[in-house]
Amino acid sequence: MGFDYPLAILTKVVMIGYNTYMTKIKKEVEASEPTLQPLGDKVLILPDVNEEKQTASGIIVPGAAQNIIGTVVAIGPGTPLESGEGFRPVDLTYGDRVLLGQYGHEEVNFGGKKYYLAPEGTILAVIN
Numbered sequence: 001m002g003f004d005y006p007l008a009i010l011t012k013v014v015m016i017g018y019n020t021y022m023t024k025i026k027k028e029v030e031a032s033e034p035t036l037q038p039l040g041d042k043v044l045i046l047p048d049v050n051e052e053k054q055t056a057s058g059i060i061v062p063g064a065a066q067n068i069i070g071t072v073v074a075i076g077p078g079t080p081l082e083s084g085e086g087f088r089p090v091d092l093t094y095g096d097r098v099l100l101g102q103y104g105h106e107e108v109n110f111g112g113k114k115y116y117l118a119p120e121g122t123i124l125a126v127i128n
Contacts, residue, residue, distance in 0.1 A: 036110055038076035041090055041120040045070040045100060046113065068100040068116060069127065090120050097127040 038044050047070040072094055078087035092098065104122035108115045 036074055036108070036115070036117075038074055038117060040076050041079045042076045042117055043072055043090060043092055043098075043120060043123065044074035044108075045098060045105075045116045045118060046073045047116060067102060067124065068105075070098060070100065070116065072096045072098060073115070092120070092123070092126065098123050099125040099127060 078089040105118035
């Protein structure tokens with residue numbers, strides 16, 4: 001009642017199985033990139049390419065001094081109701097193009113991209 005295979009062969013078979021398993025796990029982890037889920041009435045906005053603008057008199061207005069246009073990519077659950085039962089949903093949907101004011105939002109760098117995290121009240125308009 002012994003093993004007919006040398007220990008080296010059994011070790012190699014086990015390591016091949018382990019390496020295959022770890023490769024599979026690594027691919028699953030890489031495929032499932034982390035995401036940002038806003039809390040409360042916050043909205044995550046991916047800004048459009050922001051270029052500097054020049055006024056008629058030749059003054060260059062940097063992108064930071066302009067309103068921001070972007071796309072809603074994530075929405076929080078909303079503001080909790082006073083009764084404590086549920087939330088008042090945010091009045092935006094995924095994919096909405098919005099105009100965001102210069103102030104009242106946070107710049108977030110995540111996954112190599114720049115986003116803005118803003119409360120619903122600081123969004124000026126939905127662009128149709």
